[in-house]
Amino acid sequence: MNAIDKNIRKLRKERKLSQEQLAERLHVTRQAVSSWETGKNQPDIEMLEAIAKAFDTDLYMILYGRKIDEESxxxxxxxxxxxxxxxxxxxxxxxxxxxxxxxxxxxxxxxxxxxxxxxxxxxxxxxxxxxxxxxxxxxxxxxxxxxxxxxxxxxxxxxxxxxxxxxxxxxxxxxxxxxxxxxxxxxxxxxxxxxxxxxxxxxxxxxxxxxxxxxxxxxxxxxxxxxxxxxxxxxxxxxxxxxxxxxxxxx
Known part of the structure; x- marks a missing residue:
């Protein structure tokens, strides 16, 4: 879970979204997205679920950088x-x-x-x-x-x-x-x-x-x-x- 910031940033770039576009999807400010990606703050569980939905993936991908059925x-x-x-x-x-x-x-x-x-x-x-x-x-x-x-x-x-x-x-x-x-x-x-x-x-x-x-x-x-x-x-x-x-x- 320490890599949430990296996972959010990676998924955003893979989807070719800017911080502003992601913020609009989540109904938050661009500064909030930036603070998540820099590790200054972490989203709560409800926001994590919303982020996963915005990226069309599961919560496991946000938390650990892989889907639940994938093994590193x-x-x-x-x-x-x-x-x-x-x-x-x-x-x-x-x-x-x-x-x-x-x-x-x-x-x-x-x-x-x-x-x-x-x-x-x-x-x-x-x-x-x-x-x-x-x-x-x-x-x-x-x-x-x-x-x-x-x-x-x-x-x-x-x-x-x-x-x-x-x-x-x-x-x-x-x-x-x-x-x-x-x-x-x-x-x-x-x-x-x-x-x-x-x-x-x-x-x-x-x-x-x-x-x-x-x-x-x-x-x-x-x-x-x-x-x-x-x-x-x-x-x-x-x-x-x-x-x-x-x-x-x-x-």
Whole structure:
């Protein structure tokens, strides 16, 4: 927003308007336009909207010198670095999960078959496997993010995807805990969950990799604007109304 004066001057010259002509369109004095372009004064939000309308552009162009759907070179570089880092982390988790299962699979099955020791099997089946597929989904989304910007601009869609994905994971965690902790969360609730066959839910979910793949994709889509573009996320949340474009206000 420190470049408002430069953006106004640049847009005025691109439209081949004099300060007097712009002042007439805005019903202000030429001195007011001059003070904006020299940085002595800044127009208020209503005047900023009027300036954007006079230039036939959006408020984002006046504030930041680009339209809301355009990315600067620095923003693109920052986004790609973020996706690359996240993809490497997710890839490391997937690789660790796959290698550990290949190395320890026979031993885990042997303990289960010969000694009826189910703990290692449950650890791999209910923990390592879901985490691996979840990281795979998130890693895939970040790899795609290196090719193009897949971030969701509408806040309510992003939040819906985020809450739905987080809800699936929370449901799975609660179901797993209800299997192994007799007093979780309390006996009447546990009895009700068992009556509704809730205790079988972890097995159903763990045997369906697509559940965790989609959760990984959803969590990535729901949080990437929060982590990459903190300022943009603040705009969507309405923390600074002056920074929102007319399109964002309609949301």
């Amino acid at each position: 070179g620095a923003s693109i570089s920052k986004r790609k670095k973020y996706h690359l880092f996240a993809a490497l982390i997710c890839g490391a988790v997937v690789l660790a999960g796959v290698i550990s299962w290949i190395i320890l699979k026979d031993k885990v099955m042997e303990l289960r078959r010969l000694y009826y020791n189910m703990v290692p099997f449950f650890i791999f089946y209910l923990l390592v496997r879901p985490v691996t597929f979840f990281a795979g989904g998130a890693g895939l989304m970040n790899l795609l993010g290196l090719l193009a910007d897949f971030s969701i601009r509408r806040a309510w869609i992003r939040r819906t995807i985020l809450f739905f994905s987080a809800g699936i994971l929370l449901l799975y965690v609660v179901a797993v805990l209800s299997m192994f902790i007799p007093s979780f969360p309390m006996q009447p609730l546990r009895d009700y969950l068992n009556h509704m066959r809730f205790s079988y839910l972890p097995d159903y979910m763990a045997s369906s990799p697509v559940v965790f793949l989609l959760s990984g994709l959803g969590m990535c889509l729901g949080t990437q604007d929060t982590l990459q573009h903190g300022g943009y996320f603040c705009i969507i949340r309405g923390r600074r109304k002056i920074s929102a474009s007319p399109a964002e206000k309609s949301q």
